[in-house]
Amino acid sequence: MSSLLHITNGDSFTAKLKSLDLKGDIITWREMLCEGKTLTNVGSENFWKTRFDFLHKNYKVSKSSFIEKTLKEYRSLCNHKQQDEIVLWFEYDLFCQINMLAVISWLKTHRKYAQVSLVCSGNEDETDKLYGLSELTSGQLLKLYENKTILGQDDIEYADYVWQLYCSDNPIRMENLSDFDNYQFEYLSGAVDAHMRRFPTIRNGLNEMENNLLRLAVDKKPKDKKEFLGTILQNQGILGFGDSQYERALGRLKPLFTAFDPVRLSRKGKAILEGKTSYYSCIQDNDVYLGGALKYNFLYNTTNDRILKL
Secondary structure: OOOEEEEEHHHHHHHHHHHHOOOOOEEEEEOOOEEEEEEEEEOOOHHHHHHHHHHHHHHOHHHHHHHHHHHHHHHHHHOOOOOOEEEEEEOHHHHHHHHHHHHHHHHHHHOOOOOOEEEEOOOOOOOOOOOOHOOOOOOHHHHHHHHHHHHHHHHHHHHHHHHHHHOOOOOHHOOOOOHHHHHOOEEEEEHHHHHHHOOOOOOOOOOHHHHHHHHHHHHHHOOOHHHHHHHHHOOHHHHHHHHHHHHHHHHHHOOOOOOEEOOOHHHHHHHHHHHOOOOOOHHOOOEEEEEEEEHHEEEEEEOOOEEOOO
């Protein structure tokens, strides 16, 4: 009998996985590496210090909470040394795919002997809808598990390579990735593309997500902030962000709104959305990282989908 370890993408799915009664222990990966500075050496003291500094400053995460929720679970992962089969449970979105890369990079270094498999949800029926793991029935999850993808050494090396590029200070290197089709990561190219679009556009200094928030405010006319957040979550594409991330984004964009009850753009907000003026100089911040790159050191050109270094 092989010993088995499951690594999941979050607490809500961990609860669901427990109800499936599969063999093996479960570790929950509690991080959001799609935001804030990341270092290549996942799990090192420097890595966790960098992550705590970001989460404490931007999300008011206390040291005790970080230790209890994230570090204790990570230490539990470190203590699971006997398992020779490891199953990763992640989803199609940017949030999940970046976490997945980090976990695979860690496994490449620390669990060389283990067979690593991937269960990844997304396209599950004939519709265009992409599904998160928690949205699937027990039957659908068991079927995904039966058909899980066994990652070869080349797949693991490639995921680690993409992680190294994500953590580098120049996203242009990531832009030149084109050989996704040679590896078993169905949703990675979409996630990398979504990542590139998080750099500010030449057009108005806001990135795709920020422009989407302004557009939704105009098109959907939410009656209050709560409805606005719900609308954003339903119309966010493949980012996979949560409430707190959008709360923070709206905080940065607050000067472009006259009110959130009901939600209304200011005259300046409308001018920026229409591309008549740029918000770059107002929103620029020399301490905002996307992976290893400073967000405002680069511009995204929407006409040719290329990144420029400033």
